[in-house]
Amino acid sequence: MIHSDHDEIEIAVERRFEPKPKDIDEEIHWAEINQDVLESLERPRPLFWFIFFGSLAAFIWGVYCEIYQYRTGLGVAALENPQVWGLYIATFIFWIGMSHSGTLLSAILLIMHADWRKPIYRFAEAMTTFSLMTAGLFVLVHLGRLWQFYYVVAYPSERWTWPNFSSPLVWDATAIGSYLTTSVIFLFFGMIPDLAICRDNATGFRRVFYRAISLGWRGTDWQWSNFRVTYLTLACLLIPLAVSVHSIVATDFAVSQQPGWHTTSFPPYFVAGALYSGCAAIITLFIILRYTFRFEQYMTIPILEKLCKLTFAISMVWTYLNLIEYASVWYGTDPTAKQTLIFRATGTYAGWWWAMNILGSVVPFTLTWRRLRTNIPIMLIVSLLLNLGMWIERFMIVTPTFAHGYYPWTWTREWWPNWVQIGIIIGSFGWFTMLFMLFCKIFPSVSMYEVKEMVYHRRQARRKALKPLPAET
Amino acid sequence: MSLDNLTSNWSKLRTRRPQPDQYKDAPYKWGMVIDLDACTGCNACTTACYAENNLPVVGKERFLAGQQMHWIRIERYWGEGTEFTQEFPEQGAQFLPMLCQQCEAAPCEIVCPVGATHHTPDGLNSQVYNRCVGSRYCSANCPYKVRYFNWFNYPDTAWPSPLEQQLNPDLTVRSKGVMEKCTFCVQRLTAAKSKARTEKRTVQDGEVLTACAQACPTSAIHFGNLADPTSTVARMWKAQQVELSADKQNKDEQREKDEQLGKTGEETVRGYRVFEDLRTYPSIVYLERLRSSEV
Numbered sequence: 001m002i003h004s005d006h007d008e009i010e011i012a013v014e015r016r017f018e019p020k021p022k023d024i025d026e027e028i029h030w031a032e033i034n035q036d037v038l039e040s041l042e043r044p045r046p047l048f049w050f051i052f053f054g055s056l057a058a059f060i061w062g063v064y065c066e067i068y069q070y071r072t073g074l075g076v077a078a079l080e081n082p083q084v085w086g087l088y089i090a091t092f093i094f095w096i097g098m099s100h101s102g103t104l105l106s107a108i109l110l111i112m113h114a115d116w117r118k119p120i121y122r123f124a125e126a127m128t129t130f131s132l133m134t135a136g137l138f139v140l141v142h143l144g145r146l147w148q149f150y151y152v153v154a155y156p157s158e159r160w161t162w163p164n165f166s167s168p169l170v171w172d173a174t175a176i177g178s179y180l181t182t183s184v185i186f187l188f189f190g191m192i193p194d195l196a197i198c199r200d201n202a203t204g205f206r207r208v209f210y211r212a213i214s215l216g217w218r219g220t221d222w223q224w225s226n227f228r229v230t231y232l233t234l235a236c237l238l239i240p241l242a243v244s245v246h247s248i249v250a251t252d253f254a255v256s257q258q259p260g261w262h263t264t265s266f267p268p269y270f271v272a273g274a275l276y277s278g279c280a281a282i283i284t285l286f287i288i289l290r291y292t293f294r295f296e297q298y299m300t301i302p303i304l305e306k307l308c309k310l311t312f313a314i315s316m317v318w319t320y321l322n323l324i325e326y327a328s329v330w331y332g333t334d335p336t337a338k339q340t341l342i343f344r345a346t347g348t349y350a351g352w353w354w355a356m357n358i359l360g361s362v363v364p365f366t367l368t369w370r371r372l373r374t375n376i377p378i379m380l381i382v383s384l385l386l387n388l389g390m391w392i393e394r395f396m397i398v399t400p401t402f403a404h405g406y407y408p409w410t411w412t413r414e415w416w417p418n419w420v421q422i423g424i425i426i427g428s429f430g431w432f433t434m435l436f437m438l439f440c441k442i443f444p445s446v447s448m449y450e451v452k453e454m455v456y457h458r459r460q461a462r463r464k465a466l467k468p469l470p471a472e473t
Numbered sequence: 474m475s476l477d478n479l480t481s482n483w484s485k486l487r488t489r490r491p492q493p494d495q496y497k498d499a500p501y502k503w504g505m506v507i508d509l510d511a512c513t514g515c516n517a518c519t520t521a522c523y524a525e526n527n528l529p530v531v532g533k534e535r536f537l538a539g540q541q542m543h544w545i546r547i548e549r550y551w552g553e554g555t556e557f558t559q560e561f562p563e564q565g566a567q568f569l570p571m572l573c574q575q576c577e578a579a580p581c582e583i584v585c586p587v588g589a590t591h592h593t594p595d596g597l598n599s600q601v602y603n604r605c606v607g608s609r610y611c612s613a614n615c616p617y618k619v620r621y622f623n624w625f626n627y628p629d630t631a632w633p634s635p636l637e638q639q640l641n642p643d644l645t646v647r648s649k650g651v652m653e654k655c656t657f658c659v660q661r662l663t664a665a666k667s668k669a670r671t672e673k674r675t676v677q678d679g680e681v682l683t684a685c686a687q688a689c690p691t692s693a694i695h696f697g698n699l700a701d702p703t704s705t706v707a708r709m710w711k712a713q714q715v716e717l718s719a720d721k722q723n724k725d726e727q728r729e730k731d732e733q734l735g736k737t738g739e740e741t742v743r744g745y746r747v748f749e750d751l752r753t754y755p756s757i758v759y760l761e762r763l764r765s766s767e768v
Binding site: 072073074075078079080081082083084085142143144145146148149151152161162163164166167168169170173252255256257258402405406407408409410413415 | 535538539540541546548550571580583584585586587588604605606607608609610612613614616617618621622623624625626649650651652748751
């Protein structure tokens, strides 16, 4: 009896002092980092080409659908009188949401000095930029007369025609425009030292290209100090922009009078949902990049675990806000909003609504198991499921309100999207993946200089820890 | 365009949200009364509207796909739980002509990104086709769902030759990608106002009617100028104790009092505006249908 107890304690003690797996190998050399990352610009695994051409094909199909819709009219996309927005606006919110986690990783965690972000923030930031571009496309796709989209922008016109500044769509256009500009600058600016490394190692036309875009970076102390200050300033500028962009997208709904939309909790709810789907997308891309570009040494399992924990925390915030929204409608005084909520849970789209709640609030609990979250194939599936859940969430925000709004005349109609809408959405995924894959092929998708910094700091910390205590006098 | 121009003209930007009573002293405020008791659901108003406003006939398939363009529609509702519905179901049907309510504080106006829908001093909720980019936000925010979008380029197909000869020359046909809706036959209003202005007077009651009011065989639709207290419509609004831009309506109190006294049917006020509690301040008053049992 005693003996076995002792054994158990020993095992427990052993487990407790088992050294934590390291985020990154501290013994790695600078030259090795350079070589590994530069190799990703040369010969990726064949999966890369598979994904690239697959997404190119999807994009071409989407372009075909869009041209058909452009020439014939929006009516071919099965849009109708109460369902005037269809899936376009839902997918627009989805893409805007995806763009948020890049900022979370690159700017917020930069300010919080979380150094595990360093090997993965670059591609997350690229994801931000490209998903914002995709979201911008959806605004255009959705317009009835997209050749006049510039009416929405506040530009000085000699006829004194301004947009309507009380409309949330104008705020949208402005906010997305500034967010896109800032995040492109932020992405490019953070890459400059790495582009200089590319320039130094490239030959031929590549050298000309990298020389032009590395803007004369030589790595002097003066350049580095300016770089640091500017980078931090841009990060500080980007954070309020990121929060405001999705809050403004939420006001598209919150400002309107429709049941199910007219909720003051929408802005934080949307921001939480955005961070959630963005984090899930980062996990997906993490796994894909890790394999295709052989980044196993940089995108390590402990970093994946940290990402999973972050995603789980955000998913719980989202769940809380989601339940708050239901509760405030349920206990509120608006009978129409309550009826719309009941319609969501029991009506035409009930299956989708339950799928959203299960995918969004129950599936993330798989992230709490260490065994599951260190298993890469399972994490790929889980992260895709989470993002599917978040897409359905946007679908569930937009469509049931149209189907069961104030006016009873519209209640009997059942609405489903047709192939044109779905084709354009597939095309948008193709467009995003294509751009993202091209980016990773042309630019270093792991930040070399920051990984070096991270390794350096780890070494310093270890040296400090290993230093013998001063002898007692 | 100088910088000075840019900075000094900011005050003129359209940033105010639509208010009821924003054009209180204007000589015209077009309004309507629809007597549901007189409505037989004959659809003459819809037909007249198609003829007057160049509405495209979209065909059965697109109609069933929800892409119809009727600015005024007759909705049919079935009464429930009355003795009539059990014995003679067809008598339980009720009709509601629904058209743009020309709200004074219109939900569509604040959300249009380009200001294509805005309020006129006549109290109309107008739509500028040339400015519309087709974001359909106005329709999304309309509680009545009376805005119709040009899903296709209807002029290409709706009036095969020589049918285009019957189009009303007083207004345009609308092309693909713009929103449209009931205008209270603004072309007729403009013509009447123009005529009155040359004769140095205001438009008289009954001088101008919308196509639906003109076509209604049972005179269920009354149209007129609410700013003129002697007009039929203004008198009907007054009789029903409906005020255009009051949150608290006398008619509600009156009805409660009448209910306590046991008055029903014709004895009590029966005017209401659709979704009054949303505070859109619509310009159309509906008179409730009287039940045979109440008369």
